[in-house]
Amino acid sequence: xxxxxxxxxxxxIMNDIKMDIVSGKIAPGDKLLSTRDLALAxxxxxxxxxxxxxxxxxEEICFTKxxxxxxxxxxxxxxxxxxxxxxxxxxxxxxxxxxKINYSVDAIIRKIKNDKEGEA
Amino acid sequence: xxxxLKFEFNRKRLVLLIALAATLLGEVLALAKYYSIEASFRDFxxxxxxxxxxxxxxxxxxxxxxxxxxxxxxxxxxKQEGYMLFMTPxxxxxxxxxxxxxxxxxxIAMVGVYFVLLLINFELIxxxxxxxxxxxxxxxxxxxxxxxxxVLFLVVFAIIEFALTVYFSFAIFKGLFxxxxxxxxxxFGIFIGVSLIRGKIGDxxxxxxxxxxxxxxxxxxxSIGPFINFSILESLVWILILFLGTGYLIENKVNL
Amino acid sequence: MxxxxxxxxxxxxxxxxxxxxxxxxxxxxxxxxxxxxxxxxGKTTLMKIIADLHRQxxxxxxxxxxxxxxxxxxxxxxMPTENFIYAWMRVRDAISFYDDMxxxxxxxxxEDLMQFMELDMKQKVSSLSxxxxxxxxxxxxxxxxAQVYLLDEPLNGLxxxxxxxxxxxxxxxxxxxxxxxxxxxxxxxxxxxxxxxFFMNHGEIVIEGEAExxxxxxxxxxxxxxxxxxxxx
Numbered sequence: 001x002x003x004x005x006x007x008x009x010x011x012x013i014m015n016d017i018k019m020d021i022v023s024g025k026i027a028p029g030d031k032l033l034s035t036r037d038l039a040l041a042x043x044x045x046x047x048x049x050x051x052x053x054x055x056x057x058x059e060e061i062c063f064t065k066x067x068x069x070x071x072x073x074x075x076x077x078x079x080x081x082x083x084x085x086x087x088x089x090x091x092x093x094x095x096x097x098x099x100k101i102n103y104s105v106d107a108i109i110r111k112i113k114n115d116k117e118g119e120a
Numbered sequence: 121x122x123x124x125l126k127f128e129f130n131r132k133r134l135v136l137l138i139a140l141a142a143t144l145l146g147e148v149l150a151l152a153k154y155y156s157i158e159a160s161f162r163d164f165x166x167x168x169x170x171x172x173x174x175x176x177x178x179x180x181x182x183x184x185x186x187x188x189x190x191x192x193x194x195x196x197x198x199k200q201e202g203y204m205l206f207m208t209p210x211x212x213x214x215x216x217x218x219x220x221x222x223x224x225x226x227x228i229a230m231v232g233v234y235f236v237l238l239l240i241n242f243e244l245i246x247x248x249x250x251x252x253x254x255x256x257x258x259x260x261x262x263x264x265x266x267x268x269x270x271v272l273f274l275v276v277f278a279i280i281e282f283a284l285t286v287y288f289s290f291a292i293f294k295g296l297f298x299x300x301x302x303x304x305x306x307x308f309g310i311f312i313g314v315s316l317i318r319g320k321i322g323d324x325x326x327x328x329x330x331x332x333x334x335x336x337x338x339x340x341x342x343s344i345g346p347f348i349n350f351s352i353l354e355s356l357v358w359i360l361i362l363f364l365g366t367g368y369l370i371e372n373k374v375n376l
Numbered sequence: 377m378x379x380x381x382x383x384x385x386x387x388x389x390x391x392x393x394x395x396x397x398x399x400x401x402x403x404x405x406x407x408x409x410x411x412x413x414x415x416x417x418g419k420t421t422l423m424k425i426i427a428d429l430h431r432q433x434x435x436x437x438x439x440x441x442x443x444x445x446x447x448x449x450x451x452x453x454x455m456p457t458e459n460f461i462y463a464w465m466r467v468r469d470a471i472s473f474y475d476d477m478x479x480x481x482x483x484x485x486x487e488d489l490m491q492f493m494e495l496d497m498k499q500k501v502s503s504l505s506x507x508x509x510x511x512x513x514x515x516x517x518x519x520x521x522a523q524v525y526l527l528d529e530p531l532n533g534l535x536x537x538x539x540x541x542x543x544x545x546x547x548x549x550x551x552x553x554x555x556x557x558x559x560x561x562x563x564x565x566x567x568x569x570x571x572x573x574f575f576m577n578h579g580e581i582v583i584e585g586e587a588e589x590x591x592x593x594x595x596x597x598x599x600x601x602x603x604x605x606x607x608x609x
């Protein structure tokens with residue numbers, strides 16, 4: 001797995017897992033890989049994965065069954081909330097980038113409309 | 121300790137086999153040469169080949185043994201492979217002790233092989249020499265045999281002692297330096313220094329025990345027995361001192 | 377948490393040069409530490425002191441509450457960067473040697489690792505490629521159930537397949553009860569598996585910290601910090 005440089009690795013892994021949950025790649029109630037298996041799969045320190053799972057738990061996106069492993073929440077509201085958060089973050093990043101090349105918010109909206117209508 | 125000995129033996133197994141094979145081959149060649157001489161001449165000149173072989177073997181064994189013993193430590197102290205041995209949880213004394221014990225066993229094996237060849241060769245040419253009144257082969261007394269064995273062991277101990285002096289110099293070098301371009305030269309210098317000091321102490325001891333007339337007395341009386349005994353004892357004492365010194369340095373001071 | 381390895385004010389002086397000065401370092405169970413620095417910065421000297429192969433000139437070291445001696449060597453699994461496996465050995469001889477010398481050596485695990493690393497028991501060490509030798513070294517070292525692992529440049533000069541296999545083995549074999557120190561100057565390859573890093577230069581620790589905290593504080597990868605620190609060093 002390739003990581004970006006400017007962020008802690010655990011945040012990047014958390015983000016990836018959230019994306020997989022929100023996009024449906026991982027279904028609600030699914031069991032996640034064990035700490036060590038995930039560490040091995042993406043070749044990072046097991047402690048980092050432990051932290052990822054702990055943080056995901058704190059955000060109630062995951063929960064731990066004692067001695068069984070870590071599972072994705074079945075609470076649709078939480079998944080919906082996560083989806084919104086991810087969307088907000090992506091929009092923010094996008095808008096920040098566009099503003100750097102001197103697009104106003106109106107101009108951005110116009111551009112999206114035109115481009116996407118053309119596509120359709 | 122047994123495991124360290126096993127390791128030293130495994131490492132040398134092939135070399136020892138080759139050395140043994142070469143020695144036996146030399147013996148066979150010398151015997152072939154001996155018996156290829158016409159029987160009537162054989163008595164007069166043939167013995168030379170076997171005698172020559174025994175002298176060559178004695179010198180050859182001694183030199184190879186010395187080189188072998190120095191290599192026993194040099195390889196581990198100065199080559200990267202030595203880490204494999206020195207990072208094991210064995211004290212410096214134990215690692216060194218295993219090497220010395222192995223060296224001693226190797227020495228016994230060499231003396232044994234040499235002694236057997238000596239017996240075979242004397243048995244073959246002995247009767248002729250006896251007829252010529254050169255050597256009363258079967259008349260050699262048991263205490264004379266013991267003396268021969270003692271001399272052979274003195275050679276073994278002297279070589280171990282020499283090798284230990286070299287080990288001690290290695291350890292001093294490795295305690296002072298990590299690695300150095302002139303390590304050969306510096307180690308040699310240390311060795312010379314250690315040898316000089318040791319020689320001086322040895323002289324003083326000999327003088328203290330036998331007095332100033334020591335050498336002359338032995339030549340005149342030809343009673344070599346006490347001298348050999350003393351030399352063996354002296355050698356053993358030095359081996360002990362150098363063992364303790366080198367073991368201490370390896371355990372506490374060296375940078376491997 | 378009690379430190380498994382603790383160095384306090386370590387200095388190392390050879391007759392002709394200074395190798396380490398004022399090293400303070402603490403290693404706890406369950407964590408993987410990195411010492412990062414260019415060649416000659418003192419990484420190997422420090423490891424050798426912890427492994428009881430070199431002796432510090434001054435300062436205190438404890439390994440599981442003991443001073444370094446041949447006894448602590450039983451607790452420390454050190455992997456030198458050199459090819460330290462005797463060339464006359466076969467792979468199986470090297471395994472037997474470890475089995476003979478270390479009580480914590482797990483022979484079955486070693487045999488599994490040899491299979492994973494695609495090493496043939498009958499092969500002579502002298503005929504192994506650089507990558508195969510490195511795989512043999514790491515397998516022997518990690519097949520010990522030691523308290524402290526010291527890996528000196530485990531990925532140096534290796535092909536990508538060997539690097540991947542070695543990284544996987546480190547992650548897979550590392551246990552919560554032990555601690556590990558990895559030295560390297562190939563930071564990018566290994567920074568993802570480090571909890572805590574020490575940057576070393578000219579025998580001193582110049583920066584240290586949790587890897588994630590450093591990334592967060594500086595908005596940079598550990599590798600970029602390394603480049604920044606050492607490009608004008």
